Amino acid sequence: MSYDSGKDVFTRGCLQVYTGNGKGKTTAAIGLAVRALGAGMKVFFGQFVKRGEYSEIAILKNLENMVLRQYGEEGFVMGKPGASDVEAASRGVRDAADALAGGNFGLVVLDEVNVAYALGMISLPELLTVAASRRDGTELVMTGRGAPPGLIEAADLVTEMREVKHYFKAGLKARKGIES
Numbered sequence: 413m414s415y416d417s418g419k420d421v422f423t424r425g426c427l428q429v430y431t432g433n434g435k436g437k438t439t440a441a442i443g444l445a446v447r448a449l450g451a452g453m454k455v456f457f458g459q460f461v462k463r464g465e466y467s468e469i470a471i472l473k474n475l476e477n478m479v480l481r482q483y484g485e486e487g488f489v490m491g492k493p494g495a496s497d498v499e500a501a502s503r504g505v506r507d508a509a510d511a512l513a514g515g516n517f518g519l520v521v522l523d524e525v526n527v528a529y530a531l532g533m534i535s536l537p538e539l540l541t542v543a544a545s546r547r548d549g550t551e552l553v554m555t556g557r558g559a560p561p562g563l564i565e566a567a568d569l570v571t572e573m574r575e576v577k578h579y580f581k582a583g584l585k586a587r588k589g590i591e592s
């Protein structure tokens with residue numbers, strides 16, 4: 413996909429995608445948000461699909477220059493998303509487009525947005541429209557398993573967290589402070 417502004421992609425800010433089955437996508441995005449805040453940038457951090465007091469929320473929501481929003485129902489969506497799940501995801505898409513078009517944020521993170529796509533809550537054209545709406549100097553990060561090829565093509569950076577080994581398979585569920 414090409415951008416119509418004719419501007420060099422590096423003037424525009426980059427699109428980064430963290431995908432794959434291994435651990436580290438959300439934590440990488442949180443790490444980047446902390447780094448950006450440390451540099452005095454304003455950060456919009458939107459979490460799709462899930463809602464709840466993840467430990468990162470407890471700390472991030474109190475930071476200056478941080479706007480944090482959740483666009484999921486309680487817990488993860490299981491099976492086919494309901495109307496309220498889809499409506500929440502659409503709200504996230506609108507807020508993200510506004511945050512990107514406003515030009516106030518140095519970094520916009522859309523955590524698990526790829527999962528919202530994979531579950532059929534957001535379309536590929538919507539994802540690409542959001543990506544294309546960012547202004548100069550705004551970096552955009554999209555995370556989650558199942559990033560579609562069309563998004564990967566549009567991205568400037570794609571990192572796949574590949575599971576080599578994961579304790580989840582040995583029965584160790586998400587732990588507070590480590591996964592949640």
Ligand code: ATP
Pocket residue numbers: 433434435436437438439440556557573575578580585586590591592
């Ligand atoms: P993190 O938030 O720790 O950076 P992530 O964002 O890369 O992880 P997600 O795909 O969002 O990972 O999955 C989150 C949850 O799914 C975890 O809490 C974990 O318990 C569970 N899970 C199940 N299988 C896996 C796997 N193979 N890799 C990672 N997480 C898994």
Ligand code: MG
Pocket residue numbers: 437438439524555556
């Ligand atoms: Mg994640």
